[in-house]
Amino acid sequence: MRRQVPGKDLRWGLTRLTAVASGLLALLIGLIFGFMLWAINGMRDSADARKETRMGVVETERFEQLLANLETGQRGFVITKQDVFLQPWRAALKAFPTQSREFQEHATSPGQKRLAEKITRGVDSYIRTYSIPLVSAAQRGDPNVSSLLTTARGKRLADVLRADFTHYMTTERELLDERTDTATSNADRAVIAASAGLGASILLIVAFAVYQSRAIVRPARKAAAVAKQIADGDLSVRMETTGPAEIGALGASFNTMVRSLQESRGRTEAARRRLRLLYNTSVSVGTTLDVEQTARELVQVVVPQFADFATVDLLTPVHGEVPQAGAGELQRIAVGGIRENHPFRPVGTRRTPPPTTLYARSLSTRLGHIEADLRTSTSWRAGDPEYAERILDEGVHSLISAPMLSRGDTMGVLSFWRSRQDEPFDEEDVSLAEELAAKGAVAIDNARRYTRERSTALTLQRSLLPQRLPEQAAVEVASRYLPTGELGGVGGDWFDVIPLS
Missing domain, CATH: 3.30.450.40 (GAF domain)
Incomplete structure (x- = not known):
């Protein structure tokens, strides 16, 4: 019986928690209006911050497009030697000072500002030390501009810059998501405060119970069903990532695990096919x-x-x-x-x-x-x-x-x-x-x-035979040499004709 006590206490604890939450909601009705004003003010601040972050994302995409125009223009000119490919390249060079300045001005944090300065220096160095010299060499007809070494160097420089852009954009989007979540949270609080201001305490308690069922119980049942499908070998199923942050994070982690299993299975199948092909080559x-x-x-x-x-x-x-x-x-x-x-x-x-x-x-x-x-x-x-x-x-x-x-x-x-x-x-x-x-x-x-080696052996064998047949008055001599083994190429009988009288 003692083993059932913890479960019983837990069950009562949830009931008490629900009752306490309902009582607190009734007591805090008078404070909800003030809370609602605070939430509205937070929504305004979050909206402003989110707008600034969006501007940073837009400027980053424009600056990254500038780098792409540089690469496309110079690569097209080097390959085709047509001046039409230099038009976007020249436009990108002309726009570089203005876009780089706007790009740095819209950095949303000190860390992002330092990274923006690093990216700007990197693009400037790419233009001065690689892009302009490359186009100039191509205009002179230098054949080395199309060499693998030159191409690999340009690719390496561009990849470094793209990695910085990716890191910068990832951080900006994380900030945007964070600020969006903050604005959404503030909006939710404002809605809750407005609803609470109407005195719907009982409705809020019912909503809390429904929320528990939909946000926890139902996703848990779905997770169990998905886990059974995976156990049966179906790796194409996925969990929903909607709902509260914890449930969504659980679904995302679950999906990541399934994708990893699916990729591992794909790599294993590919490796098996390669080994089978190599084996067939060895035996066939x-x-x-x-x-x-x-x-x-x-x-x-x-x-x-x-x-x-x-x-x-x-x-x-x-x-x-x-x-x-x-x-x-x-x-x-x-x-x-x-x-x-x-x-x-x-x-x-x-x-x-x-x-x-x-x-x-x-x-x-x-x-x-x-x-x-x-x-x-x-x-x-x-x-x-x-x-x-x-x-x-x-x-x-x-x-x-x-x-x-x-x-x-x-x-x-x-x-x-x-x-x-x-x-x-x-x-x-x-x-x-x-x-x-x-x-x-x-x-x-x-x-x-x-x-x-067989040809050599046959040549050697035939060279050891008599080069001409002996002449005899009484008989006419003929000869033939045929090795006994086709694969070995050796064997057979030697011959000679010796007069007896």
Whole structure:
């Protein structure tokens, strides 16, 4: 019986709490009007502060747009060399002093003011040390403006500024939310005070009881139902985040947990698919010691699990000694995809890739490279515009080229293309492509070495045979050499003709 006492006391405590709250509401009716005036005054102050914060948000967005105009203008000019892209760039330079001053004036706190000054200095430095020199160099025709180093430097500077803008905007929005909550709270207090001024004490007690039911009991029941769905494996459900701050925070935390589980499941499934693909490559590629057949097996494994089309190009000569990295030309030995009438060059095509293409870059850097959107790529089109348009017309939109490396040698390039799959390749796909290319390269290298060594063995064996047949008056001599084992290439009987008399 003693174990039931705490529960009974808790139940009575809630009842007493409700009764006390009702009594206090009745006693405080006389003070509600003063409280209402105070709440109205707080609403006015909160509204003014909220207006100031909104102005700060607007000025921040304008200033961040200025930076975007700078980037867009300079990038467009560097790529196209057309002066029309410099119009927004020049307008942004002209507007910088005024917008930076207004941006700093609307900072809503000392901390925000310091951050606004830092952002202003950063944008000013970006203009003076990178943007203006970059445009000037482009106007002079300096080829280094399009280099990866220059582009990466500009991206790094812009990313730092965007991070500061994001931090600044986040803080401003938090201030706005806080002030909005304050204004809302003051409005609620004013409404409660006005209602209390009418003397509706009993109605307020009933509303309090209804509030408890809707704000606590009902969300708790919904949470239990959602938790059961999650336990059954449905990770798409979400809790409502409306209601009091505590209940809303509980719902938000619950949803964050479910999203985390969903993302973990997605990452696990993606990792499982990648491992399965690598496993299939290991067991399905290299079943023969024929170079062309091994390349075809590699294409069959990656399509359509990873790509819609795949091509294998080896440095020439395909058979024999491995050429030096980047030397010679590429010969296509395998191509395949989700349909037969593909737009790619056929097997046997030989071509020296231009330096700007992904093929050449993969061979020279020995790293995988990606063109996430072929429709916007200028370097990829430059190699062969007509061929590129034919590929784009077939719906191909994304490409990864990975070098085929084996035992320190560069064998060639394995390329992956997507058309039916809507999602473009990303950086994680590049690492998988490099692993697939490496596994395929080892299998092709084994086949190439076998072919070379077998040819060498056969040549040596035939060189050991008599170079000509002996001449005999009594008989006509003929010969044939046939190894006993096709794979080993060895065996057979030696012959000679010796006269007995």
